[in-house]
Amino acid sequence: ETGVTQSPTHLIKTRGQQVTLRCSSQSGHNTVSWYQQALGQGPQFIFQYYREEENGRGNFPPRFSGLQFPNYSSELNVNALELDDSALYLCASSRVGDYYGYTFGSGTRLTVV
Amino acid sequence: GESVGLHLPTLSVQEGDNSIINCAYSNSASDYFIWYKQESGKGPQFIIDIRSNMDKRQGQRVTVLLNKTVKHLSLQIAATQPGDSAVYFCAETDNDYKLSFGAGTTVTVRA
Numbered sequence: 001e002t003g004v005t006q007s008p009t010h011l012i013k014t015r016g017q018q019v020t021l022r023c024s025s026q027s028g029h030n031t032v033s034w035y036q037q038a039l040g041q042g043p044q045f046i047f048q049y050y051r052e053e054e055n056g057r058g059n060f061p062p063r064f065s066g067l068q069f070p071n072y073s074s075e076l077n078v079n080a081l082e083l084d085d086s087a088l089y090l091c092a093s094s095r096v097g098d099y100y101g102y103t104f105g106s107g108t109r110l111t112v113v
Numbered sequence: 114g115e116s117v118g119l120h121l122p123t124l125s126v127q128e129g130d131n132s133i134i135n136c137a138y139s140n141s142a143s144d145y146f147i148w149y150k151q152e153s154g155k156g157p158q159f160i161i162d163i164r165s166n167m168d169k170r171q172g173q174r175v176t177v178l179l180n181k182t183v184k185h186l187s188l189q190i191a192a193t194q195p196g197d198s199a200v201y202f203c204a205e206t207d208n209d210y211k212l213s214f215g216a217g218t219t220v221t222v223r224a
Contacts, residue, residue: 042217043202099206
């Protein structure tokens with residue numbers, strides 16, 4: 001059984017650019033959630049996708065968007081990058097409503113300069 | 114707004130001693146709580162969970178205590194080992210899609 005994999009592991013972007021981060025769900029999981037973790041802080045919920053639709057959203061602006069594909073993999077897109085977007089972006093997969101099986105990937109470290 | 118927070122940002126403990134990590138939460142509607150361990154360069158890893166209809170749950174070397182009256186959660190680690198050095202987060206939820214995390218406590222185990 002494979003876990004949650006994220007790519008790339010590290011990324012450097014310039015302010016104003018756009019970025020796409022990718023996540024492959026753990027086998028058997030049908031939801032994907034994205035979290036932003038600033039340095040020294042806990043993860044903050046961005047949104048969750050289930051059945052290829054957004055199933056809940058945190059306090060993030062519309063320039064944060066996502067996709068879920070039929071194979072349950074997912075993308076997080078961030079437009080018009082700002083310096084404060086520098087963070088570790090974590091993807092978590094699970095079966096809907098199942099927090100016991102909530103599995104996090106190792107994250108993508110995004111640096112905006 | 115409602116949030117989950119930890120009492121202390123750092124904890125230094127002697128190898129072999131017991132560790133206690135505390136967490137305060139403010140959402141009275143939360144019905145499920147989880148403790149996570151995050152090692153450097155990795156994502157959070159599930160340690161133990163507890164539902165709001167319980168006040169104690171034990172796992173292997175870990176115990177979670179929940180006091181709903183004062184909205185307090187704690188994680189006890191017995192016989193702390195060097196491999197327990199990490200950042201520990203409590204998380205809570207009242208729905209089926211979003212976890213709210215505290216800021217974390219960094220545990221350092223002294224040899």
